Amino acid sequence: MYEPQRLHPAAILEFLIGNLYNLFKSLLPFIIVVFGQTDLRKGFLIVLPLILLLYIFYIIIYWLRYVYYIQDEELHLEYGIFVKKKRYINFGRVQTVQISSGIIQRLFGLVKLQVETAGGGDKAELILPAVSKKRAEELRDILESKRSLKAQKFQETEKEEEEEEPAKIFRLSTRDLLLLASTSNSIGVILAGFFAIFSQLDEIFPGLNIWEIIKTYINELAGKTITVILLIVLAIFLLAWTLSLLENFLKFGGFELRREENNIKINQGITEKKQLTIPIKKIQAIRVVENVLRKPFGMVSIQVVSLSNVGAKGEASVLFPIIPQNKVQEFLELVLPEFAIPLETNPLPLRARPRYIIINLIPAMLGTILAIYYSPYGLFAFLLWPLAIGLGIIQYRDAGFNIQNNKLLLSSRTLGKVTTIVPRQRIQSLAVSNSYFQLKRKLTTLRVAIASGEIAASKKLVGMDKEECARISKWYSEFSYSP
Amino acid sequence: MDFLDTISGHQIDKKAISYWRLSGLLGSVLYWLIPLAYYGALRLWNLPSWILYIIIVLVLLLTLLEITVIPNILWKTWRYDVSKHQLELYHGIFTKYRTLIPMVRIQHVDTVQGPLMRHFGLSTVTVTTAAGEHEIPALADEVAAELREKISVLARVVEEDV
Numbered sequence: 001m002y003e004p005q006r007l008h009p010a011a012i013l014e015f016l017i018g019n020l021y022n023l024f025k026s027l028l029p030f031i032i033v034v035f036g037q038t039d040l041r042k043g044f045l046i047v048l049p050l051i052l053l054l055y056i057f058y059i060i061i062y063w064l065r066y067v068y069y070i071q072d073e074e075l076h077l078e079y080g081i082f083v084k085k086k087r088y089i090n091f092g093r094v095q096t097v098q099i100s101s102g103i104i105q106r107l108f109g110l111v112k113l114q115v116e117t118a119g120g121g122d123k124a125e126l127i128l129p130a131v132s133k134k135r136a137e138e139l140r141d142i143l144e145s146k147r148s149l150k151a152q153k154f155q156e157t158e159k160e161e162e163e164e165e166p167a168k169i170f171r172l173s174t175r176d177l178l179l180l181a182s183t184s185n186s187i188g189v190i191l192a193g194f195f196a197i198f199s200q201l202d203e204i205f206p207g208l209n210i211w212e213i214i215k216t217y218i219n220e221l222a223g224k225t226i227t228v229i230l231l232i233v234l235a236i237f238l239l240a241w242t243l244s245l246l247e248n249f250l251k252f253g254g255f256e257l258r259r260e261e262n263n264i265k266i267n268q269g270i271t272e273k274k275q276l277t278i279p280i281k282k283i284q285a286i287r288v289v290e291n292v293l294r295k296p297f298g299m300v301s302i303q304v305v306s307l308s309n310v311g312a313k314g315e316a317s318v319l320f321p322i323i324p325q326n327k328v329q330e331f332l333e334l335v336l337p338e339f340a341i342p343l344e345t346n347p348l349p350l351r352a353r354p355r356y357i358i359i360n361l362i363p364a365m366l367g368t369i370l371a372i373y374y375s376p377y378g379l380f381a382f383l384l385w386p387l388a389i390g391l392g393i394i395q396y397r398d399a400g401f402n403i404q405n406n407k408l409l410l411s412s413r414t415l416g417k418v419t420t421i422v423p424r425q426r427i428q429s430l431a432v433s434n435s436y437f438q439l440k441r442k443l444t445t446l447r448v449a450i451a452s453g454e455i456a457a458s459k460k461l462v463g464m465d466k467e468e469c470a471r472i473s474k475w476y477s478e479f480s481y482s483p
Numbered sequence: 484m485d486f487l488d489t490i491s492g493h494q495i496d497k498k499a500i501s502y503w504r505l506s507g508l509l510g511s512v513l514y515w516l517i518p519l520a521y522y523g524a525l526r527l528w529n530l531p532s533w534i535l536y537i538i539i540v541l542v543l544l545l546t547l548l549e550i551t552v553i554p555n556i557l558w559k560t561w562r563y564d565v566s567k568h569q570l571e572l573y574h575g576i577f578t579k580y581r582t583l584i585p586m587v588r589i590q591h592v593d594t595v596q597g598p599l600m601r602h603f604g605l606s607t608v609t610v611t612t613a614a615g616e617h618e619i620p621a622l623a624d625e626v627a628a629e630l631r632e633k634i635s636v637l638a639r640v641v642e643e644d645v
Contacts, residue, residue: 083597084601085594086593086631088591088592088635089591093590117590117611125590307613427588428615429583429584429614430582431580431583432581433580433581434578436578450614451614452614476585477569477583
């Protein structure tokens with residue numbers, strides 16, 4: 001165990017098959033091209049076994065160099081032929097140890113061991129594709145015994161906090177539910193669905209010739225007045241919109257969110273009931289998101305950023321689908337006091353504004369040049385300029401930050417405004433940068449990295465005052481001195 | 484004193500310059516495919532040939548930059564600093580970055596060495612947090628190993644969830 005160990009030779013098979021599939025996928029276009037030409041095909045059939053042989057040889061060496069061992073409370077893995085990699089995983093960092101067996105492993109009576117830390121990505125940080133069952137269990141016991149100490153410690157602290165106030169419940173009012181359903185963006189999706197069904201019909205009933213029917217129908221229509229056509233288009237949109245409304249009504253109907261000691265529980269759905277439990281300690285950050293359609297009603301949605309496996313993708317990120325803007329503060333204080341912070345922000349210095357305007361104006365200018373060059377009505381593109389400038393000014397106005405105790409709030413807007421709240425201990429790393437243009441103006445860009453299941457959920461704020469940025473990074477550093 | 488201009492901490496290995504020169508030279512082979520492709524297109528269709536000369540000049544300039552000035556500036560601007568509680572990285576040519584990574588947040592440390600780097604006896608140290616990776620490029624093998632060891636020890640002292 002403490003000496004470098006190789007995997008069971010069956011791992012060669014596992015590597016071979018796993019990599020062969022990838023290799024085939026990437027070479028597929030090439031193979032198709034080669035097979036298209038008769039004279040090339042013969043040569044290819046001769047070369048192919050050679051390549052395969054070379055490849056098997058490569059995998060065997062890869063296996064020979066794939067070793068693992070335990071040293072100083074760390075699991076070490078070394079591998080790679082051309083690029084040598086060494087990976088050390090400290091026992092305390094291990095999140096899950098998974099033992100599984102696929103077809104290859106079962107043939108040889110082996111198992112696959114996967115060790116995951118909180119690092120991002122969908123692949124486990126350390127994979128031992130073929131080890132004996134006994135060895136895997138040994139390793140798991142070693143890894144988990146070190147971890148359980150920590151888990152116990154955690155439980156103790158949790159108990160102390162237990163005797164707290166009763167659960168807090170937030171529901172969705174019917175008015176809000178209707179507003180949510182009617183402003184959901186799935187109209188486009190449903191329209192696309194219509195087209196998909198049309199084209200499928202074409203394939204299922206080849207005799208039907210759906211496009212032909214539509215064409216004659218449109219030809220017929222063309223003879224009629226323009227109002228009729230408009231009415232039909234309108235009717236289709238209305239139908240799509242009604243369907244979308246219904247779909248979202250069923251999905252979010254009966255929405256109820258309650259805070260229990262260490263979890264948030266969400267119930268939703270009318271036909272298909274869904275329950276979701278989000279452990280508070282898995283929440284990395286909270287986002288208050290403004291949707292352009294719902295902005296006029298003063299409504300926003302609240303999302304969570306968390307480390308995967310909270311639920312299905314997309315849905316899991318919505319904590320509260322629609323809430324009046326002026327209620328957000330109250331909601332956070334009641335349900336998530338860990339993330340409550342005044343939502344008013346400190347503005348950016350005025351000298352940061354030109355950048356926000358220019359960044360929007362440049363595409364508008366380029367678009368105008370192209371439009372004038374290619375279209376007789378190109379001059380209308382000048383109308384984009386005030387729009388771009390306006391957007392820039394609004395983006396500047398809505399960018400800001402706030403710090404309170406150990407929480408940081410950053411808000412910015414591309415089209416909809418997004419406000420991110422992250423506690424200091426949830427910021428994985430913090431980067432301050434200044435570009436060549438910012439240098440003279442004493443401006444900086446602040447970027448905080450937040451852990452999340454899939455995409456990097458980092459948040460940045462462009463054009464902060466240098467001193468303010470220094471203050472924030474000092475605030476962040478101090479935390480690491482006094483955890 | 485300005486906190487972004489403060490250049491303190493360790494520099495990366497001076498051999499990094501030679502390494503970047505060589506890798507830049509090898510990498511620039513890819514740029515030369517552009518004029519080649521345009522030359523091919525020129526023979527097939529009737530396109531202005533002066534564009535070819537412009538492309539060649541630009542690619543030549545880029546190649547020269549990659550093997551002369553850029554490696555030097557990169558080396559000059561890179562700094563890293565390890566304290567008991569955090570890792571600090573400074574780098575960047577036009578945009579300067581200063582990154583703070585608390586030891587508590589570090590999940591694991593790797594050293595990576597490609598064939599070119601091995602030739603120079605250099606390794607890259609990669610630090611992974613739950614939100615992604617950070618690199619300290621081109622350190623001498625022994626320095627990299629030592630740094631990996633050091634960070635690994637410091638990162639394990641404080642145990643905390645995520």
